[in-house]
Amino acid sequence: MTFDVLWLSRADIDSLGLTMREIMDVVEEGFAAMGRGEVEMPAKIGIHTRTDCFNHSMPCYVSGTLDLAGVKVVSGYPPNQKKGLPYISGIWTLIDPETGLVRSVMDAGWITAWRTGAASGVYARHFGNPETKSVCIIGLGVQGHMNLRAMLEVFPNIEEVRMFDPVAAQAARFQTNMQPLAPGARFLDCDTPREAVANADVVITCTPIVEKPERFVKAEWLKPEVLAIAVDYDSAFDAETMSGAACFTTDSETQYLWTQDHGTYFQTGYPAKAGLHSDMGEICAGKKAGLRTGRRAAVLMGIALDDVMTGHLIYEKALEKKTGTWVQL
Numbered sequence: 001m002t003f004d005v006l007w008l009s010r011a012d013i014d015s016l017g018l019t020m021r022e023i024m025d026v027v028e029e030g031f032a033a034m035g036r037g038e039v040e041m042p043a044k045i046g047i048h049t050r051t052d053c054f055n056h057s058m059p060c061y062v063s064g065t066l067d068l069a070g071v072k073v074v075s076g077y078p079p080n081q082k083k084g085l086p087y088i089s090g091i092w093t094l095i096d097p098e099t100g101l102v103r104s105v106m107d108a109g110w111i112t113a114w115r116t117g118a119a120s121g122v123y124a125r126h127f128g129n130p131e132t133k134s135v136c137i138i139g140l141g142v143q144g145h146m147n148l149r150a151m152l153e154v155f156p157n158i159e160e161v162r163m164f165d166p167v168a169a170q171a172a173r174f175q176t177n178m179q180p181l182a183p184g185a186r187f188l189d190c191d192t193p194r195e196a197v198a199n200a201d202v203v204i205t206c207t208p209i210v211e212k213p214e215r216f217v218k219a220e221w222l223k224p225e226v227l228a229i230a231v232d233y234d235s236a237f238d239a240e241t242m243s244g245a246a247c248f249t250t251d252s253e254t255q256y257l258w259t260q261d262h263g264t265y266f267q268t269g270y271p272a273k274a275g276l277h278s279d280m281g282e283i284c285a286g287k288k289a290g291l292r293t294g295r296r297a298a299v300l301m302g303i304a305l306d307d308v309m310t311g312h313l314i315y316e317k318a319l320e321k322k323t324g325t326w327v328q329l
């Protein structure tokens, strides 16, 4: 017996015209479901075919009224930058929760790019200072772009974008791509991470995740009133940035502690269970409130829940717009 599956390429997804605000809204809805205890989501499992490279499998089921399921298979390969290939690539499958049949297979590079920026945006909605004027992005690749996009959604008064990337061409490319979204903002290409973070209201690190992190962004360089977001696990911010923060938040407490317990990431000084203020489930379900003063720090690892919420939105939009290619399995 065969059945129909909707194949959605990156170009198909691009053509749907989804906005960062729409993705933030569904990611926030997913976090709220997690806070209500409606999410089944084991921590990522993976294989590692080369140093600092991963292939993860990320399943998630959201029960309750959402009733959504999916699995992502995703790779992250830092050496790809030099080969002109994407760091992040993969596929995401939408699964029918009633029958287990695959309903759709789609590009996971797009999903990962957008839902990760969106998760930072949702965190900033709850912990950011609405008067934020200066945002610093360290690592100006895909995530640098997406995270700035999300900050522009949350903070309408951004006047300055401070940039750092050791690869010389990245800052100019970043500014060319992002200036149209922030026409009034000044873009500053900084020579060092220290110069980049100086006086920034928000600092986001989007550098390659490595097994032996240098943690080269120091808490002492940050201003006291700052939102510090790590998209790259514990690669860039030093332990004090997180452990000495007024509040430390993750996207999923369970997954953060599981990852820490398994010994590679969040070691040597990163907060343990007692140092956690909240996870995004508790915040978005209204069980805890965000803070808006002092150094507020977060590690947003990226969880399968973000993919399910975003992938389902894409699927619904694609059906509505009759986009994609039906194939038979």
Ligand SMILES: NC(=O)c1ccc[n+]([C@@H]2O[C@H](COP(=O)([O-])OP(=O)(O)OC[C@H]3O[C@@H](n4cnc5c(N)ncnc54)[C@H](O)[C@@H]3O)[C@@H](O)[C@H]2O)c1
Pocket: 076, 081, 087, 088, 112, 113, 116, 138, 139, 140, 141, 142, 143, 144, 164, 165, 166, 167, 170, 206, 207, 208, 209, 230, 231, 232, 233, 300, 301, 302, 303
């Ligand atoms: N948390 C999540 O949900 C999530 C999701 C996707 C990607 N990521 C992670 O985000 C990071 C960036 O991913 P991407 O897709 O943007 O990759 P990318 O290759 O597009 O961009 C990485 C950028 O970092 C720069 N860089 C390298 N070393 C640096 C350093 N020491 N200081 C500053 N910049 C440096 C590179 O030149 C490049 O511009 C990776 O670690 C990736 O695993 C996290």
